[in-house]
Amino acid sequence: MSVNPPPLHIAACGALTAFGDESVTLAALLEGRRALARVPVLGRDGGDLVPLALCAGHGYDETVPPGWFVPLRALASRIPGEGWGSPRRPVFVTSSNFGVGSLHAFRRTGDTAHLDYGIPFRSVDWLAGQLGWGPNITVFSHACVSAHLGLLQASRTLAANLADEALVFTFDFLSPFVAGGFHALKILNADLPTPYQDRATGSIGLGDGAGFAMLTRDRGDFQLSAQSLHNEMHHFTANQADGRGFDACLAPLVAATTGRRFWLKGHGTGTLEAGRLESGVLARHFAGSPLVSWKGSLGHTLGSCGLVELAIATAAFRAGRAPGTVGSTGPTFTSDVALAPFDLGAFDSVLCTSNAFGGAHAAFLLSHD
């Protein structure tokens, strides 16, 4: 079943990637540029080279205070309105890794000054203090579907009239802690990611990412018109081989897409089996809708990906053109994979999906009035 509150509006949104804000990121993606560059996985301790996309001003080895705060503060300065974190203006913070790079820095250096930034809720408390937010903050952390949970809970809170407006804020910045782990899982290696490309080996890239979305009941030209969740609980790093997990999340949204002309912003990290399953199920339900992933350029921005990619999608609608699946070439798993940019004049919606460890799936339909 889908988990739908009534449709809600997105009055404002924005993103930060290694390229910059969502407009700059869109332009780079339309040009087919990759933000990923090979970096030693252990930072100043060296190690294998792996493809990472780091925001300007964010050093990979963590500092005190964390280097990610400066670019994050610049993003947050774009959030309209005041009084965030007050009783009627809740904030939903979502992340997978928060400031965990600071824990690695503490373990490496013994400098206890890193610690407060490394514990997730403490990093959020610190961030809220820096940004002047009140205490009405709920923090979701569910790996790469985290942002979707924030959007859904914000929607429910508004629908229940427990808030006037709601802010969903997400951030996920890389560190040796994070990249070291994915490298140990053998999916972050020297190869650049090529989402949905049918090749012999799969690989991912990782990217810094942050974003925000301000939800209202009645303002804004984008609507979250349907949302869906599913958790396979089959295996930490694998999905049910028949794709039933993807199907269970997407099938409830089919009705919401009736009568709409929509494209697909997939999860597409560059891994083989999940990419094959995901694209296959999308093609089965939504044949003919062009499918893209931008993680071949931006890297996988982990907990922030749902919201980062939402903001880029809105920028694409405003520009009238969607980037293709940067970094990938044929053959692809399905014929719906769009490798090149395409015009959005005839489209009114985008179905956005994300997946996470543990077989977690999340999707929403974003419509442009």
Place this chain on the structure above:
Amino acid sequence: MADPLITKLKVLVVETLRLEDIVAADIPDDEPLIGGGLSLDSIDALELVVRLEKEFGIKISSSEESRTALASIGSLATYIRAHAAPNRLPA
């Protein structure tokens, strides 16, 4: 006489993955390491890879390569003999 590399690999599997109730010597050479009677999965395989890389100085670069190398104890021994320096192998 038992192959010393195979004997060592069986002990490494049991130790690294904390397999209780399993005697290393009882693991068949051709027992599938993943999805077989040992009930190991892909994460176990990766944990094993980290240990093997450290022990033998080899490098397994992708999940696909690890799946092939770890098909069984026997295939793992073949892989290590092909990729490790001779002085890293048990005598």
Place this chain on the structure above:
Amino acid sequence: MIERWITALHTEDPGLEEPAATRDRFKERFPKNATRRMTQLGLLVGSTLEPLAPGENDTLVYASGYAETRAIEGYLDSFPGASPTLFQTSIHPSAVQQGLIARQQIVRQFFPLTGGAFLPAQALQVAFLADTPRTLLCGGEERGTWLLENQAASDRAFAFALALAASPENAIAHIRLDEHAPTDAVDPAAIRFALADFFDVLHTRRAFTGAISPAHRLTLTWL
């Protein structure tokens, strides 16, 4: 005001028990071989959730402030040869996933939270806004070692899981969340109702009325 009824509750308070002892204690309650990779938090949360029989159409809300502390410690200690198992296990909400994956139990709606001083209030609000007939709310912490020495971990291990319903049938408690009146003078600094405090109220079956966040008052009445 939102109210619900607690229809089932299980708690675990292992004191200073070490993870190996917890694993030994719970070995028979999980599928064979599942516990060798489970953390103490996973074992505790899993053991409290299991009798509630989570189902696909439940909403599951999980709250932990420090989450997989030992796995984080072990993972960092494993560098430079980073352990994939410990990395995977350290990622929130691993503790719940460990048990449910062992049982291959699908859950459609799963909301893992983290937080500090007001985490129970936030988790309860998420649970109360769920749209399923039954919502399960679980949570817990495990004791750290070197992170605890640096005041960056819980000093207690505990876990709880409760079932919430909209009707009083078979209820063992009534739970209500009210917003503070606009005229209430609420000093956020004076309110502290963290996860351990919520656990203690549940574990001791103690009645409770009071502010649990700058926005919410909780009233818990045992029947």
